[in-house]
Each structure stands twice: as structure tokens, then as C-alpha cells.
Amino acid sequence: MNHAQLTALGRALRLLGEHGEALGGDTADAKLHEVKADIKRALDLLDESVTGAAPSTRCPEHPNGPVDEAAPDLCLLCETRRRAARRSEYDGPAAPPQHTEPVPSRYGVREDRPQPQQRWLPERWNGQVWELCGTPRRDRREAELYLAAQRRGPRPAMAYRLVHEFTDYEVLRVWGTPVKVDIEPLGNL
Numbered sequence: 001m002n003h004a005q006l007t008a009l010g011r012a013l014r015l016l017g018e019h020g021e022a023l024g025g026d027t028a029d030a031k032l033h034e035v036k037a038d039i040k041r042a043l044d045l046l047d048e049s050v051t052g053a054a055p056s057t058r059c060p061e062h063p064n065g066p067v068d069e070a071a072p073d074l075c076l077l078c079e080t081r082r083r084a085a086r087r088s089e090y091d092g093p094a095a096p097p098q099h100t101e102p103v104p105s106r107y108g109v110r111e112d113r114p115q116p117q118q119r120w121l122p123e124r125w126n127g128q129v130w131e132l133c134g135t136p137r138r139d140r141r142e143a144e145l146y147l148a149a150q151r152r153g154p155r156p157a158m159a160y161r162l163v164h165e166f167t168d169y170e171v172l173r174v175w176g177t178p179v180k181v182d183i184e185p186l187g188n189l
Contacts, residue, residue: 127181
């Protein structure tokens with residue numbers, strides 16, 4: 001609600017308060033029609049200024065949360081928390097489950113001497129250095145097929161190479177000729 005809406009709504013509500021104080025048993029119909037028009041005007045101003053949805057619960061923490069009709073504040077989330085607290089009062093605190101054997105890890109158990117991993121790294125020559133041009137592959141044939149597709153692509157690099165990573169690095173194969181390119185135009189004159 002912006003400042004102009006807030007000011008207009010406050011003025012309309014103050015006017016309604018004045019009408020309420022002036023009402024009596026002998027109020028004329030013309031005055032009642034004026035009150036009715038002022039109420040409509042205040043409701044229209046209120047409709048313009050309200051932007052969000054009406055709260056579905058009476059909970060200040062979750063005003064638009066799920067509804068539980070049995071809860072005093074209609075909030076299902078808070079009522080679930082209250083029910084769990086009441087349950088623990090009667091049943092006592094929940095005991096942690098007793099495990100007799102270790103729980104298996106989702107990543108597996110590492111041996112004392114882990115097996116070395118081997119990967120094939122596709123690299124391209126960018127004019128200065130070799131850079132990784134795709135994700136490292138576990139399969140050599142897949143890495144070679146990837147580099148073949150790169151060479152046939154719309155903007156192939158000057159040279160590609162396949163590096164075998166197995167505790168150490170070994171260049172397996174090179175396609176093209178890497179030439180050092182000066183990044184400054186005209187040889188830095």
C-alpha cells in the first residue's frame with residue numbers, strides 16, 4: 001500500500017467513525033444513504049490497496065499455510081508440532097535406534113590402499129596453452145569419439161590431444177600442430 005492509498009483510506013475510515021458517532025434513532029434516510037455511499041467508497045479504497053491473498057489461518061508464522069480445522073489457530077504446521085510435543089510428554093522422548101552393525105555408506109567403503117583411477121582428458125590448443133575442452137572420460141574410445149566430433153564441429157581448434165591420467169600424465173595422441181600465437185596484433189609493435 002503506497003502513501004496516497006494509506007492517506008485516502010485513513011480519511012475514509014475517520015469519516016465513517018464520525019458517521020457512527022452521529023447515528024441515532026431519528027437519523028434521516030438521506031443521512032443513511034450518505035453513510036452507505038461512504039462505506040462503499042472505503043471498501044473500494046480497501047480493495048485497491050490489498051495486494052496479497054487473504055490469510056487462510058490465524059497463525060502469525062504461517063498465515064497462508066495449510067489449514068487444520070481442529071487447530072485453535074487453523075494452522076496444520078503448528079498443530080503438527082504441538083501434537084508431537086504432546087505425544088513425547090506421554091510416551092517419553094523417542095529413543096535413538098540401536099544399530100548392531102555399521103550402516104553402509106552410499107559412496108562405498110574405501111580400502112586401505114585405494115585403486116588408482118584412470119581417466120582420459122580431451123584437450124585443445126588455444127594458441128597459447130593446452131586447455132581442457134570437455135569432461136574427462138573413463139573410456140578411451142569415448143574420449144576419442146568426442147575429439148573427432150570436435151574436429152568436425154563448426155569452429156575446430158588448431159590442435160587437439162588426448163592425455164591419459166593414471167597417477168601421472170601421459171600424452172597418448174595429438175591431432176594437428178600446436179603453433180604459439182602472439183596475442184598482441186602485429187607482433188606487439
